[in-house]
Amino acid sequence: MNDLLKHVLDTRLNRPMHRRRFIQGAAGLATLTVLGAGGSAFGEEKLGGPLNFFGYDGEQGANVAKDFLEKNDIQLNAAFAGAADETLTRFKTGGRGSMDIMTMNKDFQRSVIDAKVELFQPLDLARIPNAAGLFAGFKDANWLVRDGKTYGVPMIWGDEPCIWNPTKWQGVPDRYTDFADPKYKGEIVLLDDPFGNIWLFAKSVGVKDPSRLTKAELDKAVAAMMTIKPNVAAIGASLGDMADIMIRGDASMGLGGWAYQTIIAKQKGVTLVVGSPAVDDRFFWSDAYAIAIDAPNLANAYGLINFITSPEANATLATELGSGCTVEKAYDLLSDDMKKLYDYSHVRAPGAGILGAQTVVPKQEPEGDIVGAQAWVEAWQAFKVA
């Protein structure tokens, strides 16, 4: 009897799984469980086969999870997004039914949940037992939970500081608008990200909530950006591309960068350092794993997320990506340098401190005088064309 049940379970779990089939399968499995197939705890789930990842480069955890993937015979197929928004594009243009794990930043995830757009499914936290070890700020985080359902498990967090070549610059000025100084001519590289850049300059010109701009405030922020345009050498297509530009020596000052770029540079024998303007500071982010609606390899997706949320894997991933860890016990496993890189008081506080309070990405639609995301995109294009 048990052999028969095992065979049925294997057959069910190894098939490509679509939403309807999953529901049918789940109902069948529940019945089988009651009939005496044994406990269906996470550890007994049959893993193996493909796992499709779409998100930021590095966050698939291929190195960190190498043994886990090999042991469970999981083939990780990773494709990368330049911006969180691309997950939605991919999902809407044929990706549905083929995407499993996605990674995205908190603001985008919040926008998608608020707009009730179909993209990711509520998570069954019973299948991610390691999520219980997350920092307090990441449990029930306001960008991950709606109506009691959790839609993401954060794996790293951090900020978008300035990255520069210390052989050319000793530090950064107090404000982003100070980068208009002609001494920076041909030295600045930005990321091709309308929201991050406009947010930084809106803050620099004194807007109280830079994620909610009126038309006049948007124009003011873009006018401030225009003052640094003569100094902009390049606009990186991705964070990796931005790092490549600095490593090649084509630019020496990156605005809105990522600490991970220093690690990429170090691997290529180039020293880059991190810092932020004293007055304008920087914005914070957190990336989370989410599971796509109609994910065909659900067991593998849950398996990988649970694995990466273990203290050891989370500490290793955070170190590899030069980011903050999201699991309380992972912090103890970090090197002293890594511990100093970020202020963990934000994520230890319920609500995640500035991380939870700060929003960077604007609302998709306008609200009264507040312009929508489309206006930001157009303003960014106008900046690039000028």
Add this chain to the structure above:
Amino acid sequence: MSSADAVASMSTPPRSSGRGGVPLMLAPVGGFYLLFFVIPMCSLFVLSFWRAQGFDIVPTFTLDSYAKIASSPLYRIILLRTIGVGLVTAAITVPIAFALSYLMRFVFERRAQLILQLLLISLFSGYLVRIYAWRTILGKQGLLNSTFTWLGLIDAPIEFLIYSRFAVIVTLVGLLLPLAVLPIYSAMSNISRDHLEIASDLGSRRLYLVRTILIPMALPGVNTAFAFTFLLAAGDFVTPNLVGGSQGIMIGNVIADQFRGTGANWPLGAALAFVTVSCVMLIVWAINRVIRWVTRW
């Protein structure tokens, strides 16, 4: 059937098997064309009349996207810039490809295959790899700047070599040259050397000979090469993204932005794509007419 009949039937070209023969033979091509060109284009065209609302698209009929394109100086500037880059790229690539094809066909005839293979080898490497290779050549600390510095020709790197419209055009020329050589060389392969020698013996000067014999006979290849390079250059968005810097944005980048999540506007992106396609097709047609007109005299 006798063996003679069998041989005769084998040597006779196959004929259409009745009225339905030609449509039947065209069916696979037609089906492919319908499935991978007509249907997607029609879908995109319909989409351009819909409306974006939040992260959703509302199926309605509105000319808002086209009105926005017509009224926005931003899109006009980018479109003109894109057409300019496409034309300059084609204007540089096609003559180089023509000269190269001429050399392969009439000067280094015995080495033609070798040259062709060398050209085609570059296509074996990935598109992105070739763009990054141009970055290595054109960068501030790249091959050109390093060589010029070593030769003592410059004190500081020439900055416009990389992350500029110049870099976009140079990279596109490098990427598209093999594609332009193929149709021109193919057309020239059908030109008999005798034609040129007879014209030359009759006193035609070299330039006259090129204009009145070589170009008209290679015209189908030239037209194809021009269309290839212009369309691919005008439609590219990866090259401007990677080597265009803060000056290199083209319409492809703007269209791509309209399909990327937050702030996206798919109907506007679709309308921009159609306006762009219409403009470039019109230009290809016009250039085609001009070339025909010039070579007629």
